Amino acid sequence: MIGAVVAAETSDYQTKVVVKGLDNPWSIAFISNNDWLVTERSGALRRIINGQLDVNPVAGVPDVLYAGQGGLSEIFLHPKFDVNRFVYLSFSAADTTDRKGNALVIVRGRLQGNKLSDVTTIFKSDPLRKTAAHYGARIQFLADGTMLITSGDGFNYREQAQSLDNHFGKLLRLNDDGSIPSDNPFLSTPGALPEIWSYGHRNPQGLIIAKDGTVFEHEHGPKGGDELNIIQPGKNYGWPAITYGVDYSGATISPFTEKPGMEQPIKYWVPSIAPSDMVLYQGAMFPQWVGSLFVSALVPGDVRRLAMSENKVISEDIMFSEFGRIRSIAEAPDGSLILAVDGNEGSLIRVSADSP
Known part of the structure; x- marks a missing residue:
């Protein structure tokens, strides 16, 4: 469903630039309320302590392929x-034997001071x-301690999102060391990769798990x-056999928006907003927002607050449209929201309650 969209009132919060001069910030993690980690897509993992950007990037981060949409992505x-x-870090990396090829890679390491040690690749x-x-x-x-990873369709490989013998257009489920859980849905399916959890995705860049276990995912359409989806293991989410979008040229990708055996989104956007990240707000700072999904967006650049009821979107507010392309959104331990503004002069914006 599309539904009505309204601009949100600004009287309930204030915004402040915390950090400037980041090179395409992509993801944020909180060690504590005063100790943050943020990835720069160009390849650096940066530390922010007491609101100050450490001039020295975290050491030990593997080399990344910084090209197109690729680079250093998630920090978790x-x-x-x-x-x-x-x-855990996700990034694109050139293959060591086929330099024309590249892959999505997930590594795990130990953060000791300002250095990663014992860095191990757990997925490629x-x-x-x-x-x-x-x-x-x-x-x-x-x-249960297992991890989900979103893997996009590689743009030119969209038809493979419907096949279970590859990682294009999939959600994957691994143990925290990269091994395969014993109860994944396609373990007994001939020819299927055992780590696949769901399929038929395009470019999923929003992933949130609610306290009750509901998995919310959003993905870029063409x-x-x-789409905003609720993900269930073993399900097919349709791309590219069904879609509410068209190709960038205007050509039809599929004449179908639904087919038997393929899941429907709980919400979709036409025209696109380019959803980039998502948080399910649970903080104490904004009790009026508890239970809302906040979706950051790149086009034209804003955040959508989706009020939810029984896993359905009941309203949509546009917020923070004054900052441009919002690459990521995260909830800090104190309940404030942190926005990562995209670009080679990117910044972090803190959204907090008005001072009394």
Whole structure:
């Protein structure tokens, strides 16, 4: 459903630039309320302590392929980070034997001071791609300690999103060390890759897991047809066999918006908003927002607050449109929202309650 869209009132919050001069910030993680990590797509992992950007990037980050839409993407802390110090990074990387090919890679390392150690590759997408686009690259952990990874269709490989023998256009489920959980949905399917959890996706860049286990995902459509989905294991989400969008040339990708055996989005956007990240707000700072999904967007550049009821979108407000392209949104431990503004002079914006 599309539904009505309204501009939000600005009287409930204030915004402040926390950090400037970031090179295409992509993802944010919070060690504490005063100690943040942020990725720069050009390849650096940066630390922000007490609102100040450390001039020295975190050491030990692997080399990335910084091209097109590729580069250093997600930073995610292990659920038991306070004990094991594990962090996860997603990025695009050139293949070591076929330099024309590249892949989505996930590594795990231990953050010790301002350095990553014991860095291990736990996932590499297969087959290789020759494009530098549509990586997905989001990470989330389920309550059982397994992790979900979004893997995009590589732009030129969209038909493979409907096949189970590759990683294009998939959500994947792994144990925290990269091994395969014993209850993944396609373990007994001949020819299927055992890590696949769902399929038929385009470029999924929003992934959130609610306290009740509901998995919300959003993905870029082509020209129109951005989607917000509730993901269930083993399900087919249709791309490119069904879509609410058309090709960038205006040509038809599929005449169908629905087919038997393929899931429908709970919301879609026409025209596209280019959804880039998402948070399910649970903080104490804005009680009126608890339970809302906040979707950051690149086109024209804003955040959509989606009020939810029984996993359905009941209203949509446009917020923070004054900052341009919003690459990421995250909820800080104190309940404030942090926006990552895209670009080679990117910034972080803190959204907080008005001072009394």
